[in-house]
Amino acid sequence: MISVVVPTYNEAENLSELLERLDRALAGRSYEVVVVDDGSPDGTAEVARRLAGRYPVRVLVREGRRGLSSAVVEGARAAGGDVVVVMDADLQHPPELVPKLAEAAGRGCLAVASRYVKGGGVEGWPWHRRLVSRGAVLLARILLPEARAVRDAVSGFFAYRRECVANVKPTGLYKILLDVLVQCKPRCVVEVPYLFGLRTRGRSKLGTRHIADYLRQVLALARWRPLKFAAVGASGIGVALAVIHLTSFLPKPVSVALAIETSLTSNYLLNRRWTFANRRTPLLAGWAKYHVATAVGNGVNYATTLILHLLGVWIYAAYVVGVAAGYVANYVTSELMVFIDKNTVNQENCEDTSARMRTHRQVPPRGPLS
Numbered sequence: 001m002i003s004v005v006v007p008t009y010n011e012a013e014n015l016s017e018l019l020e021r022l023d024r025a026l027a028g029r030s031y032e033v034v035v036v037d038d039g040s041p042d043g044t045a046e047v048a049r050r051l052a053g054r055y056p057v058r059v060l061v062r063e064g065r066r067g068l069s070s071a072v073v074e075g076a077r078a079a080g081g082d083v084v085v086v087m088d089a090d091l092q093h094p095p096e097l098v099p100k101l102a103e104a105a106g107r108g109c110l111a112v113a114s115r116y117v118k119g120g121g122v123e124g125w126p127w128h129r130r131l132v133s134r135g136a137v138l139l140a141r142i143l144l145p146e147a148r149a150v151r152d153a154v155s156g157f158f159a160y161r162r163e164c165v166a167n168v169k170p171t172g173l174y175k176i177l178l179d180v181l182v183q184c185k186p187r188c189v190v191e192v193p194y195l196f197g198l199r200t201r202g203r204s205k206l207g208t209r210h211i212a213d214y215l216r217q218v219l220a221l222a223r224w225r226p227l228k229f230a231a232v233g234a235s236g237i238g239v240a241l242a243v244i245h246l247t248s249f250l251p252k253p254v255s256v257a258l259a260i261e262t263s264l265t266s267n268y269l270l271n272r273r274w275t276f277a278n279r280r281t282p283l284l285a286g287w288a289k290y291h292v293a294t295a296v297g298n299g300v301n302y303a304t305t306l307i308l309h310l311l312g313v314w315i316y317a318a319y320v321v322g323v324a325a326g327y328v329a330n331y332v333t334s335e336l337m338v339f340i341d342k343n344t345v346n347q348e349n350c351e352d353t354s355a356r357m358r359t360h361r362q363v364p365p366r367g368p369l370s
Contacts, residue, residue, distance in 0.1 A: 002031040002102045003081030003162060007071035009037070011089035012044045019055045021095040029099070032056045034079050035089075036071040039063055044089075067173030068156070076166040082106075084166075085159040086176065092197050093157040100192050105159035110186035112150055112177065113157035119193030120152070136214060142332055143222040145341035146181040149189045153178060154214075157194070160186065172217030174210055182221050228275040229331050235270065236263035264294060276339035286338055293333035301326030 004022060008015075015035070022033060035057060037045040048059045060078055062071065076084045083105045087093040097113055104111035114120050116137065122130065136154050140147040147153035154175050164184040171179055180186070219226065243259040250258070268290040272281050305322035309315050 001081035002083050003079030004033045004085045005072055005075035006087060006089050007036045007068045008044045008089045010040045010042045012042045012047045014089050014091050015047050018089050018091060019051050023055055025096045025098055034058050034075040036060045036075040038066060069170035069173055069176040072176045073168055076162055079162055082162055083159055084162045087157045094194055097194050101159035104190040109188040109190045111159040111190045112152060112155050113194045114152035114155060114191040115196045116151040117191045117193050122196045124198040140218055143218055151191055171220045173213045175214055175217060178221055225275050226331055232267050232270045232275060236267040239263040239266045279339045279341055281339050289338040293338050294330050296333050297326040297330030300329040
C-alpha cells in the first residue's frame with residue numbers, strides 16, 4: 001500500500017481538488033492519504049474528515065503548530081503502507097507524479113521530485129525567490145556530503161521507505177528531506193523532474209522564519225563545521241602572534257614565515273581532529289592539500305581587498321570583507337578538497353525503469369539510520 005502523507009495548515013480550499021486528483025492518479029492501486037493538520041483555524045481538519053467519506057483519508061490533528069517536519073514524521077508513524085510519499089496540500093506538487101515516486105521508492109530508492117534536473121523548473125517566481133532557492137540548494141550541497149547526490153535537496157515532494165521516515169529525528173521545522181538524506185543514508189536516489197507551479201488558492205508560508213530555521217538546520221546537520229572552522233582560524237591568529245613574539249630575535253621575514261607555517265599546521269591539525277573528526281584524512285597528504293586550500297583563500301582575500309579599495313572602499317573595511325571572502329573560500333576548498341567524506345565519493349548509477357525519471361547517483365546502503 002502507498003501512504004501519502006500531507007502536512008497541512010490552512011489548506012481547506014485545496015483539499016478537495018488534491019484528493020480528487022490523487023484518487024485519479026492512484027486508480028487501481030491500494031493507497032491511503034494521511035492528513036496531519038497543525039490545528040488550522042480555517043477548518044482544514046473538518047474538511048478532511050468530510051472528504052474521508054469519499055476517499056481513503058485518515059486525519060491526525062496536532063494541537064498547536066509544530067512545523068512541517070515533525071508532522072511528516074508523525075504521519076509516517078501512523079501510516080500503514082511500506083512506501084510513504086510526502087507532499088504539500090497547496091497543489092504546487094502535482095499529484096499525478098505520486099505513482100512514479102512511489103514506484104522508485106518501492107525499488108528501495110529515495111525518489112525526489114526535482115525542479116532542478118532536466119525537464120523540471122519553477123513557474124512565475126520572481127528573481128529573488130529563485131536566488132534564495134538556488135542558494136539554499138548550493139549551501140546544502142557544500143556543507144552536507146549526503147546532499148551532493150541530489151540536485152534539489154530542499155524539495156518537499158519525495159517518497160521513501162516508511163520505516164526510515166518514521167524514525168527520522170527532525171533537526172528543523174520544514175526541510176525534512178535533508179534529515180532523510182543525512183539520517184537514512186539512502187542507497188540510491190532517483191530524481192523525477194516536475195514543474196513547481198503557482199499557488200492558486202491560499203497564502204504562501206515562506207518567510208524569514210523559514211530562512212533562519214533552514215540555516216540553523218543545515219549547520220546542525222553539518223555538525224556546526226563552519227563555526228568550528230572559524231574558531232580554529234581564530235586560534236591560528238593567536239598561534240601566529242605567539243610565534244612572532246618568541247622568534248623576535250630572528251629577521252622579520254623569517255619570523256613571519258615561521259608564524260604563518262606554524263599557524264597553518266596548527267589549524268590543519270585542529271580541523272582534522274575536531275572540525276572534520278568524523279572523516280579519515282591522511283595526515284601528510286591532507287597537510288599538503290590544506291596548504292593549497294588556504295592559498296586559494298588567501299588569494300581571494302588579497303584580490304577582494306585590492307578590488308574593493310580600488311573601487312573607493314576604506315582599506316580597513318575592504319580588508320574585513322576580504323577576510324570574510326577568504327574564510328568562505330578556505331572552508332569550501334577544505335570541505336571539498338582536503339577533508340573528504342569517502343562514503344559519498346564512489347557512487348554508482350541507480351537503475352531507472354522509467355523514461356521520464358532522471359537518476360542522479362547511488363550510494364552504498366548503510367542501514368536505516370545513522
